[in-house]
Amino acid sequence: MEYLDGTMYLLRGRAETGELTVVATISGLPGGYPTGLEHAGDRLYATSDATPGLLEIDPSSGVVTLVGGDAVAWDLDYGRDRVLRGTVPGARKISAIDTATGVATDMTTLSVNYLLGIASGVGMQGQPAPTVLSIAPPRGAAGS
Numbered sequence: 001m002e003y004l005d006g007t008m009y010l011l012r013g014r015a016e017t018g019e020l021t022v023v024a025t026i027s028g029l030p031g032g033y034p035t036g037l038e039h040a041g042d043r044l045y046a047t048s049d050a051t052p053g054l055l056e057i058d059p060s061s062g063v064v065t066l067v068g069g070d071a072v073a074w075d076l077d078y079g080r081d082r083v084l085r086g087t088v089p090g091a092r093k094i095s096a097i098d099t100a101t102g103v104a105t106d107m108t109t110l111s112v113n114y115l116l117g118i119a120s121g122v123g124m125q126g127q128p129a130p131t132v133l134s135i136a137p138p139r140g141a142a143g144s
Contacts, residue, residue, distance in 0.1 A: 008033075010062050024062030029055070036076035040084050040099055047073045047086060054084075054102030069102020071095070 008026040013019065032050025037057075039045075046055045046064070054067040073086025073095070084097045086104060095104035 010057065010059065024058075024060060026057070026062045026064060028064040030064070030066060036073045036086055038076035038078050038084065040078040041082075043099070045076060045078075045084060045097075045099065047071055047076065054097055054099065067099070067102040069098065069104065071097045071102050071104040073097070073104075 008029065009022045010024045010026055011020045012023045013021075030048060030051040032048045034046040034055070035049045036047040037044070044057045044059045045067075046057055047053075048055060051066070052072050053069050054071045056065045056067050057063070058065075071086055073088060075087045076097070077085045079085065084099050085107065086095050086097050087093075088095055088104070088106075092110045094107050094110065096107050097104050
């Protein structure tokens with residue numbers, strides 16, 4: 001997503017060229033900015049820095065719908081195990097988020113305060129990766 005001239009757009013990118021194309025104008029965001037964005041099957045989910053709950057974005061129209069729940073996440077990841085996970089800001093947690101209700105259930109507690117991103121991807125030889133990879137701010141940064 002990109003915010004330009006007071007309007008938020010959903011973009012599609014090409015990894016080979018870096019080219020970005022506007023797919024849709026985002027509408028119906030309940031405030032703030034999306035802090036997590038992830039495909040889960042054929043659906044596109046997001047969270048917001050201003051509104052608790054899981055959001056679903058129609059990838060063709062850009063219309064945002066509040067699924068519900070209490071999910072608050074900096075980043076989202078949909079693993080091969082079909083679990084949508086979110087990093088919980090300031091709480092040192094990773095939560096599983098129910099895509100039907102938006103309810104978050106704590107999965108684990110972490111040793112860092114602000115986990116900025118997660119990716120569970122595919123490990124060696126196509127096997128599910130055994131760990132969650134993360135990027136966290138350097139020690140001494142705000143919140144660490």
